Amino acid sequence: MYELRGLNEECGLFGIWGHPEASELTYMALHSLQHRGQEGAGIVASGGDYLFGARGMGLLTEALSQTQLESLRPFSKSIGHVRYATSDSSALSNVQPFLFKSHIGDLGLAHNGNIVNALHIRRALEDQGAIFQTTSDSEVFAHLLRRAKGPTRKARIKTVLQQLKGAFAFVILHEDALTIALDDHGVRPLMLGILDGAYCVASETCAFTAIGAEYIRDIEPGELITISDDGIDFDRYTDFENPNMCSMEYIYFARADSEFRGTSTYTIRKALGEELAKEMDVKADIVIGVPDSSLAAAKGFSDESGIPGEQGLLKNRYVGRTFIASGQEARERAVRMKLSPVRDIVEGKSVIVIDDSIVRGTTSKFIVKALKKAGAKEVHMGVSSPPLKNPCYYGIDVSTHAEIIASAKSTEEVREEIGADSLTYLSVERMHEVYERYGSRGECDACFTGNYPIENTDGLLPQEKDAKTKGV
Ligand SMILES: O=P(O)(O)OC[C@H]1O[C@H](OP(=O)(O)OP(=O)(O)O)[C@H](O)[C@@H]1O
Numbered sequence: 360m361y362e363l364r365g366l367n368e369e370c371g372l373f374g375i376w377g378h379p380e381a382s383e384l385t386y387m388a389l390h391s392l393q394h395r396g397q398e399g400a401g402i403v404a405s406g407g408d409y410l411f412g413a414r415g416m417g418l419l420t421e422a423l424s425q426t427q428l429e430s431l432r433p434f435s436k437s438i439g440h441v442r443y444a445t446s447d448s449s450a451l452s453n454v455q456p457f458l459f460k461s462h463i464g465d466l467g468l469a470h471n472g473n474i475v476n477a478l479h480i481r482r483a484l485e486d487q488g489a490i491f492q493t494t495s496d497s498e499v500f501a502h503l504l505r506r507a508k509g510p511t512r513k514a515r516i517k518t519v520l521q522q523l524k525g526a527f528a529f530v531i532l533h534e535d536a537l538t539i540a541l542d543d544h545g546v547r548p549l550m551l552g553i554l555d556g557a558y559c560v561a562s563e564t565c566a567f568t569a570i571g572a573e574y575i576r577d578i579e580p581g582e583l584i585t586i587s588d589d590g591i592d593f594d595r596y597t598d599f600e601n602p603n604m605c606s607m608e609y610i611y612f613a614r615a616d617s618e619f620r621g622t623s624t625y626t627i628r629k630a631l632g633e634e635l636a637k638e639m640d641v642k643a644d645i646v647i648g649v650p651d652s653s654l655a656a657a658k659g660f661s662d663e664s665g666i667p668g669e670q671g672l673l674k675n676r677y678v679g680r681t682f683i684a685s686g687q688e689a690r691e692r693a694v695r696m697k698l699s700p701v702r703d704i705v706e707g708k709s710v711i712v713i714d715d716s717i718v719r720g721t722t723s724k725f726i727v728k729a730l731k732k733a734g735a736k737e738v739h740m741g742v743s744s745p746p747l748k749n750p751c752y753y754g755i756d757v758s759t760h761a762e763i764i765a766s767a768k769s770t771e772e773v774r775e776e777i778g779a780d781s782l783t784y785l786s787v788e789r790m791h792e793v794y795e796r797y798g799s800r801g802e803c804d805a806c807f808t809g810n811y812p813i814e815n816t817d818g819l820l821p822q823e824k825d826a827k828t829k830g831v
Pocket residue numbers: 363364365366611649650651652653714715716717718719720721722723
């Protein structure tokens with residue numbers, strides 16, 4: 360089973376403490392975070408003395424049965440996770456939340472991101488006798504916590520977090536507390552909310568909307584929050600803070616209605632489209648966006664340029680997951696199933712197509728061809744982000760250099776390959792200007808610029824590490 364998306368392997372987190380319908384709310388919240396991961400899902404809930412969990416493969420509706428959900432219904436504290444994984448690591452054992460048992464208490468663990476020194480830590484722990492159950496980087500947290508020394512659990516958690524490098528948003532459940540931690544670069548989003556007096560945490564605010572919770576604020580890089588029956592405790596595990604929110608969250612990953620510091624992703628994407636219009640000097644009859652994630656940018660482009668916006672491409676929303684093998688030919692077939700042009704809108708017209716990103720170029724190549732076949736006179740591509748050139752080490756499967764079309768090609772060479780009449784990308788400077796305008800304190804742009812904010816200690820891509828954990 361393979362899903363055709365430009366970029367993969369983000370994950371969605373949720374947690375809630377002290378609500379009579381905790382597991383049902385977690386299920387609903389995960390449903391709204393489904394776009395962040397479709398390979399597996401799970402829930403772990405606290406029954407007071409022990410934790411109980413259920414997880415499965417696939418979309419949330421397939422992963423958890425009614426019987427499993429019923430068994431979690433009585434509990435008032437729970438966490439949940441939706442996961443996307445690359446081929447080999449998609450085993451059920453890697454689906455989160457993980458549930459660890461020990462005589463000092465149970466631990467439920469949900470992680471979004473990628474720990475870039477996990478392989479080093481894992482090797483050292485294995486040499487000391489630890490046996491890992493999964494090939495996931497996230498598991499090192501549990502082993503380190505069990506070994507950590509310190510007067511309180513919070514002190515021990517701090518010690519562990521200080522040893523980890525990379526991107527990590529953690530939602531951690533013990534019988535008596537819900538702990539939330541975000542790495543000191545704040546690469547992945549994490550939001551705090553409240554519902555009927557019960558605190559909750561989610562990767563995106565769309566989860567709060569889905570359950571009727573109030574969005575309190577974004578969790579800050581380096582923050583460590585503990586929620587228990589005694590209330591909420593705000594702390595930090597480090598004084599270091601270097602905000603580097605993933606640019607791709609704004610551009611593509613997050614749902615358009617999700618908010619960052621009170622501004623919706625839709626508004627940010629629209630502004631990216633407006634800025635692109637200032638940089639793209641092309642005359643055309645109409646502007647169309649590539650559904651779904653680029654519609655906001657296309658609206659911004661149309662508003663700024665004065666060129667009328669149309670819905671010239673339709674997306675078959677039921678082709679989310681396709682029964683096809685990976686490989687370029689299969690991808691091309693899947694794009695054909697997914698997108699189709701509206702002939703009488705584009706026929707005889709010169710068209711500007713706005714997409715939010717070009718990764719392998721499969722989508723844009725197909726669109727240019729399909730629009731021309733439908734009678735478009737000219738097809739100009741506008742991309743509301745800079746040329747994507749490098750892989751990501753912080754939890755996103757942007758794949759290898761070899762698969763990324765702009766990795767070794769100039770913009771003119773990419774234009775030629777996708778067959779467009781012109782190709783314009785947004786500049787890195789204007790992209791950052793937009794984020795700053797909406798209160799962002801700093802963004803990672805490494806897949807565009809190669810300036811990685813966190814050194815990749817393990818020196819491997821997340822998908823390469825999986826094999827290494829097995830000694831391959
Ligand atoms: O160059 P490619 O490798 O084809 O990838 C880029 C495309 O992938 C993403 O969309 P996706 O198909 O994931 O769907 P969405 O926009 O509906 O989320 C992105 O928005 C581009 O359209």
